[in-house]
Amino acid sequence: MSKPYQKFKFVAAATDVVIFSLRGEALNVLLIKMKKKPYQGKWALPGGMVKISESVEKAARRHLQAKTGVSDIFLEQLYAFGGEKRDPYGRVLSVAYYALLPYDKSLMLKTTAEYADVRWWPVAKLPALAYDHAEILKTGVKRLRSKLGYTNIVYSLLPRQFTLSELQKVYEIILDQEIDKRNFRKKVGSLGLVKTTGKKRRGEANRPAALFEFTSRSLAVVNIL
Amino acid sequence: MSKPYQKFKFVAAATDVVIFSLRGEALNVLLIKMKKKPYQGKWALPGGMVKISESVEKAARRHLQAKTGVSDIFLEQLYAFGGEKRDPYGRVLSVAYYALLPYDKSLMLKTTAEYADVRWWPVAKLPALAYDHAEILKTGVKRLRSKLGYTNIVYSLLPRQFTLSELQKVYEIILDQEIDKRNFRKKVGSLGLVKTTGKKRRGEANRPAALFEFTSRSLAVVNIL
DNA sequence: ATACTTAGTGTAATATATACACATAGTATT
DNA sequence: AATACTATGTGTATATATTACACTAAGTAT
Numbered sequence: 001m002s003k004p005y006q007k008f009k010f011v012a013a014a015t016d017v018v019i020f021s022l023r024g025e026a027l028n029v030l031l032i033k034m035k036k037k038p039y040q041g042k043w044a045l046p047g048g049m050v051k052i053s054e055s056v057e058k059a060a061r062r063h064l065q066a067k068t069g070v071s072d073i074f075l076e077q078l079y080a081f082g083g084e085k086r087d088p089y090g091r092v093l094s095v096a097y098y099a100l101l102p103y104d105k106s107l108m109l110k111t112t113a114e115y116a117d118v119r120w121w122p123v124a125k126l127p128a129l130a131y132d133h134a135e136i137l138k139t140g141v142k143r144l145r146s147k148l149g150y151t152n153i154v155y156s157l158l159p160r161q162f163t164l165s166e167l168q169k170v171y172e173i174i175l176d177q178e179i180d181k182r183n184f185r186k187k188v189g190s191l192g193l194v195k196t197t198g199k200k201r202r203g204e205a206n207r208p209a210a211l212f213e214f215t216s217r218s219l220a221v222v223n224i225l
Numbered sequence: 226m227s228k229p230y231q232k233f234k235f236v237a238a239a240t241d242v243v244i245f246s247l248r249g250e251a252l253n254v255l256l257i258k259m260k261k262k263p264y265q266g267k268w269a270l271p272g273g274m275v276k277i278s279e280s281v282e283k284a285a286r287r288h289l290q291a292k293t294g295v296s297d298i299f300l301e302q303l304y305a306f307g308g309e310k311r312d313p314y315g316r317v318l319s320v321a322y323y324a325l326l327p328y329d330k331s332l333m334l335k336t337t338a339e340y341a342d343v344r345w346w347p348v349a350k351l352p353a354l355a356y357d358h359a360e361i362l363k364t365g366v367k368r369l370r371s372k373l374g375y376t377n378i379v380y381s382l383l384p385r386q387f388t389l390s391e392l393q394k395v396y397e398i399i400l401d402q403e404i405d406k407r408n409f410r411k412k413v414g415s416l417g418l419v420k421t422t423g424k425k426r427r428g429e430a431n432r433p434a435a436l437f438e439f440t441s442r443s444l445a446v447v448n449i450l
Numbered sequence: 451a452t453a454c455t456t457a458g459t460g461t462a463a464t465a466t467a468t469a470c471a472c473a474t475a476g477t478a479t480t
Numbered sequence: 481a482a483t484a485c486t487a488t489g490t491g492t493a494t495a496t497a498t499t500a501c502a503c504t505a506a507g508t509a510t
Contacts, residue, residue, distance in 0.1 A: 009277040052234040053316075059307075079302065082284075093275070095307060180499075182460080186498095204455090205455070206456040206457075207457045207507045208506070209456075389488085408468065411491095429476080431475075431477065432488045434489090435489090
């Protein structure tokens, strides 16, 4: 039987991953510095081609793991970027994903033959980016902000245990707006987002804060803000 | 310069379009009946390959136009379906879109050499579908329901002018739940979603209803429900 | 013992959402 | 001409959710 698709020239499929984490009181994203032309010296999102025998999501996880060493973190499809001129090498469709990393996890960032450098960048102060990665990143930030408001996604950005002030801070940093402490706690409590652990964070030079954990660590629709 | 992507076997890119419209007081979707094996007799979403020189969205519009004759209707990316076994012919990644068609527009549905039949199906009573199209469709219905609640997307399902009862009916049908008439009108009014035209719908065997139109016909975030 | 800093808590005012019933303006029928 | 019929169009009271706002508590550091 003839394979009908082969009468077309193929459009190739790749994936890029926007890896978010809070670092130093700011929303950061992991970028790699490119060694090769035409984007030599420019920074780019981790990513690469999708192999013929793996699903697109699996490819995203593979590239994520290759650059960061982590697996088993929040990963969700962001958008497929399919413009016909987005890659100067050839026709590549990229399915972008975004990943969220708790701020207590540090990474084994490793340079490779292909990449000169890997590091966190605050999304408010980005360097020049390769390809259409500025657009992908912007889409990712928008999605993250939006999902923060109507899901419990925040669990994937915090350590296992955390104080309510820390939780509030995460919202404040990402949404870039102050939140009233009492109203925030009232809301979080009434939604059943968190549960007490009985433990306290000690060793700080002030009143110790109670430690909480999330009642659920899987994505759920919850109107928080 | 060597093209690095060519050392991989390519994953090909296609697109499928979920075309929604209200027909006979139900949410319907346009499906085509397949002539060829291995899905002979099964129904499928309109779609096909992405050409090497066109963007993915343009490919979606092209396939939409080819099956329905319409252009210039609401079209938005739904999700990229990238499972490695979704197409028995070969490795095809499909970027699915969904389109919304006002219920006053009828289509010139045409069969082709490739397809035996084209018709509307109520989403509540679907036939057996080819590929992973049942999953794509389910994702589309979910997205439509969700977006109905927090955007003005409904404008793309109604005629240019409509009565408030008709508008309410659209929500009731798609969300499959009754809405209080007075509260609905209060909300729609206070959000400035619609404006009066001064005209009335005449010729019905009862009190004539005022005709409205949407204040905006481009997608905006508005909490309606 | 005192200063310092972050944690932790309640209430009143306002805004939003919900529940609910009858008069109105036409056409159709006699 | 009168009456029946049917979908349109409208307001108010109650419950719920959101907002604004200030002081005491529990530790560590001096």
